[in-house]
Amino acid sequence: MNAPAALPTDFLAAVEKLIPAERRFDDPLSTLAFGTDASFYRLIPKLVVRVESEEEVVGLLKLAHGARVPVTFRAAGTSLSGQAISDSVLIVLGDNWNGREVRNGGAQIRLQPGVIGANANAILAPMQRKIGPDPASINAAKIGGIVANNSSGMCCGTAQNSYKTLAGLRLVLADGSVVDSEDQASVAFFRQTHGNMLDQLAELGRITRANTDLAAKIRHKYRLKNTTGFSLNALVDYDEPLDILNHLMIGSEGTLGFISAVTYDTVPDHPHKASALVVFPDVETCCLAVPVLKQQPVSAVELLDRRSLRSVENKAGMPEWVKALSAGACALLIESRAASQSLLHEQINLIMTSIAHFPVEKQVDFSEDPAVYNQLWKIRKDTFPAVGAVRQTGTTVIIEDVTFPIERLAEGVNRLIQLFEKHAYSEAILFGHALEGNLHFVFTQGFDDPLQVARYEAFMQDVTQLVAVEFGGALKAEHGTGRNMAPFVELEWGNDAYQLMWQIKRLLDPQGILNPDVVLSEDPQIHLKHLKPMPAADEIVDKCIECGFCEPVCPSNGLTLTPRQRIVVWRDIQAKKRAGIDTSELEQLYDYQGVETCAATGLCAQRCPVGINTGDLVRKLRGRNADNTRAATWLAEHFRTAVQGARFMLHVANGAHLLMGTRLLSKTSAALTNASKGRVPQWSSATPQPLQRLHLPKPSPQDQRPRVVYLAACVSRAMGPAARDQEQEPLLDTTRTLLEKAGYQVIFPDELNNLCCGQPFASKGYAEQAEQKRQETLDALLKASRGGLDPIYCDTSPCTLRLVQDLADDRLQVFDPVRFIRTHLIDKLDFEPQDAPIAVHVTCSTQHLGEAQALIDIARRCAKEVVVPEGIHCCGFAGDKGFTTPELNAHALRSLKDAVQVCEEGISTSRTCEIGLSQHGGIDYHGLVYLVNRNSRARAAAAP
Structure with missing residues (x-):
């Protein structure tokens, strides 16, 4: 159904009563930011609602059902096929969807939809168990999306996906009704209220099973990895209607209901593992080895074609021999896991013996060494971002996801490569989960030119015909149908199965309000509409593929914007400016949500597939607004005075605390901070007392102990313990005591009170002053360490990082507390x-x-x-x-x-x-x- 031009007034009024204002968003910045997912589609929602309880979901669905307002559910927004966007109401998960319950020693786990997949596995790890699905996005993807998309991954296959490991489900249907398959009272009540729906599901199952041709086709299709359309296997695998309903929800992409909780049967997570890389001379030989390996004790077999290997051959740490591989080479990355090391070795022997008769161009033998193991998997994991990193600005990265019957895998690979050449996708690479015949191909695509859109349309017509018709494969193996493949569901499944899917949709969502045009659509061109623009914004972030992998580590996630959203909005601002559109409202909102509330610590870069540090963009923007250059320069040149000023301010705060007490000072301070827009720092009971005058002993020429240069950071020199702290010894004194206990003579650099790593200046956008202070400090450390002869201990890790990043002078050995204790103290202490x-x-x-x-x-x-x-x-x-x-x-x-x-x-x-x-x-x-x-x-x- 089409979204209304505006949401009904009565509906909005009812939503306002149900959801507090701070969890409703309809401003242009928020709707744009929330409207973006990892796919190459974009819709802008008219309203975004952050829900914190099942009761709120029920209330919203009842309102939407009554007003015929379309709604879409969003978990992490890492899906790739356009199934998590909306031009109507977008419902996103708040903090209170993070519940988990481990059962039977880890044999089962019940999870709410907001739990990140990797966190679920971390909970199960002590029991050597894990959830079955293992998507590449598991560090960001949430359980709600993993279940709704029937996500799988490298080791999961079809045996361990959500459909196969489902033990229980709690769901909310389109009319707001709730049923929990693990609660007998809930089931009994649902049978009373929705008996007709259950009867019709049971009848659909009977009709499907009686249609022997259709039933056989369904069983055949699900021997392959397949997420195209609804999970019709539920109709042939189960005859109890509630079981059918639960399993139809798996892979339904939010089009049939809301998944409120899921119980998984977990799978073993064996502690011993080893990997090998075997490069074959051609695709045919490589693919012939796959059925052989499928009979062996392997946990994963990843195929990489020559193009994908070439995309990473120049990356740091890659073996030199990768560059010399022949043009037709094709590799298998093989992993085996076992409960014991001896069993692992037995498995390795079986695996290598089974493929010993195949000709091999290059081989890295099985290794349990984490360094070798991780390097091999780095080859596989770096292929996708390698394409993203070299794409033209303004283009997007598309990753398609198909399945070929394994016996025709070689032919399928070669035919896909021919299509790359036919449609001029010279940069395209191909890799995938070989055991399932599941191939991913990655290419770059521009959508700002009708000719480019036409090229993409022609390419997809050829791909769908090749995979679905000629090979009888699956157009979506694990990424979900979404908008991307909705027009081709009938092509793959045939009319009988397609009409069966529509019957299911109309039975469970008669108003058509749940995620319209996803999985099933009456618009044959839906995959070519609402294509996401990727305009140039700044070279720092232009390579962003908007995957959302950065979001879980961002401290402002849920407060204002995430790194992905900061980039999305900045792209939009820049595009609008070039088009002559007024951006003043957006920029005003962005100043606080995008710039002011960014911590700029760069954890996003560690999660980003292409290494983007959004904090670098924010610091650059702060630099444009940094209008106190003269003051910054003066402070850099008189840093001793700045430290003394900090001590004085702490003295004042400490005195105010003595006079006013904790509660009154906290309240007054918060009001002043808010009124001054952060210019007056906020006091709390944890605010440090000022450190008194430093006592820095001079080194003795007679002291024969090994020397360590101690760089006490400016915060350590200004801040003592808080008044409430039970530990009242300053950090500087405790550090010196520990170093001397380990047998070191502690040396302080000259002019310590004037030294600074530059971080306070860099974080405010004063790059020149920051580098000036950093270089002064490095010069002082070089002198104090006798030209780098002595190690340098810095007591604050952010300062250490600032000093060692891009450090050109390899004479300096600068250590943070952790590394110094690890390398210099542990062997000297009991x-x-x-x-x-x-x-x-x-x-x-x-x-x-x-x-x-x-x-x-x-x-x-x-x-x-x-x-x-x-x-x-x-x-x-x-x-x-x-x-x-x-x-x-x-x-x-x-x-x-x-x-x-x-x-x-x-x-x-x-x-x-x-x-x-x-x-x-x-x-x-x-x-x-x-x-x-x-x-x-x-x-x-x-x-x-």
């Missing part, structure tokens, strides 16, 4: 772990430095129980954002207090992060050195 649990916050900079696991490992030497809160990646304090934009810090840490209930103390490696963590966690957070110092003693010298 540890006595404490009984009290400890909470660990891994800062953004620690993650960038690659020391996240090392931090956790060190904490485990010091405490018997270590708690790493789920879902907190960046605390959002971001230097001074916790003072000036406190809502960002509060939002990022909104789940912290519940997560650390069993702990009395937390640790981190950034003094400013610890302020926000202490405030919102309800426990004191300290530097890592406090924990290490308290739970270690100097190791006794070995006897001669």
